[in-house]
Amino acid sequence: MSESLITRPFGDTGIMVSPIGLGTVKLGRDQGVKYPNGFTIPDDKAASHLIDLARDLGINLIDTAPAYGISEQRLGxxxxxxxxxxxxxxxxxxxxxxxxxxxxxxxxxxxxxxERSLKRLDTDFIDMVLVHSDGNDLNVIEQQEVLDELLRCKQEGLIRAYGVSTKTVAGGLRAAEKTDAVMATFNLDYKDEKPVIDFCEKNNKGLLIKKAFASGHICLAGEDPIQASMDFIFSHPGVSSAIVGTINPTHLTANVKAVIKATT
Structure with missing residues (x-):
């Protein structure tokens, strides 16, 4: 690849991220996932090859979660x-x-x-931790204890940054006010959360995009849906990185090429 991914600041956290991140739900969970086609969880050899390829392509951001089955345990x-x-x-x-x-x-x-994630991932710190919202974003942010505890974990050096993976505009805006980062949904089929991205840009907050391809459901007549999706997402300067969960090396390479074209 003649050009390469250029890392960018993740808000004001001091963390530099590649504009595309590797999502790893498919490394650990094949139940209750909203993809158009079924898949087989790759074995260790295939997973190792995928991670090596991602690194060689210039990706430095990897996304996991306790809710992704055995993803964390495998990544360690x-x-x-x-x-x-x-x-x-x-x-x-x-x-x-x-x-x-x-x-x-x-x-x-x-x-x-x-503490469980640190042990599973075999690391002394996690760069960023997001709250997996249940959809009641404002309740999670305003009424629950989770953000205060994440702040304590950050102060103790267990994590470097924290935020919320939100499902509403109001939740995304409040999360951006109170934390370092937001993970929002933004794609060609769903633009409702653009105000969250606008706010993050204005206030120098980290912004991750989930469902960049609407979980693989975007189709465009006569147009490359991958390039069109990435062109759209990265037309907004508030986006730090898009998390794409693929276990197909060919798709991963195509995604990276599209991001390079969209960001250079």
Missing amino acids: PLLKGQRQDWVICSKVGEEFNEGDSSFDFSAKHTRFSI
Whole structure:
């Protein structure tokens, strides 16, 4: 690839991220996921190859969560010896067991979740931790203990930055006011959360995009949907990075090429 990904500031956190991040739900969970086609969780050899390819392509951001099945447990060994090469993003708040999600935003569970993630990922710190909202964003942000506990974890050096993966505009705006970062949905089919991205740009907050391709459902007649999606997302200067969860090396390479074209 003649050109390469150029890292960019993640808000005012001091963290530099590639404009595309590797989402790893498919490394650990194949139940209750909203993709148009089924998939098989890759074995360790294939997963290692995917991570090596991502790194070689210039990706330094990797996204995981306790709710992604065994994703964190697998990433610990897979990233061994590479910790300095990666910005790791994980989550708190959502648990996924036997096909069902449950949520706990208490300080006690938040602390437990962080300590468990550190152990699973075999690291002394996590670069960024987001709250996995249950959809009641304002309740999570205003009424629960989770953000106060994440601030304590940041002050203790267990995490470098924290924020919320939100599902509403009001929640995204409030999260951006109170934390370092927001993960919002923004794609060619869904533009409702643009005010959140506007706010993050204006106030120098980290902004991650989820569902960049509407979970693989975007189709465009006579146009490359990957390039069109990335051109659209990165036309907004408030976007720090788009998280794309693929286990297909060909798709990953195509995604990176599209991001390079959209950002240079």
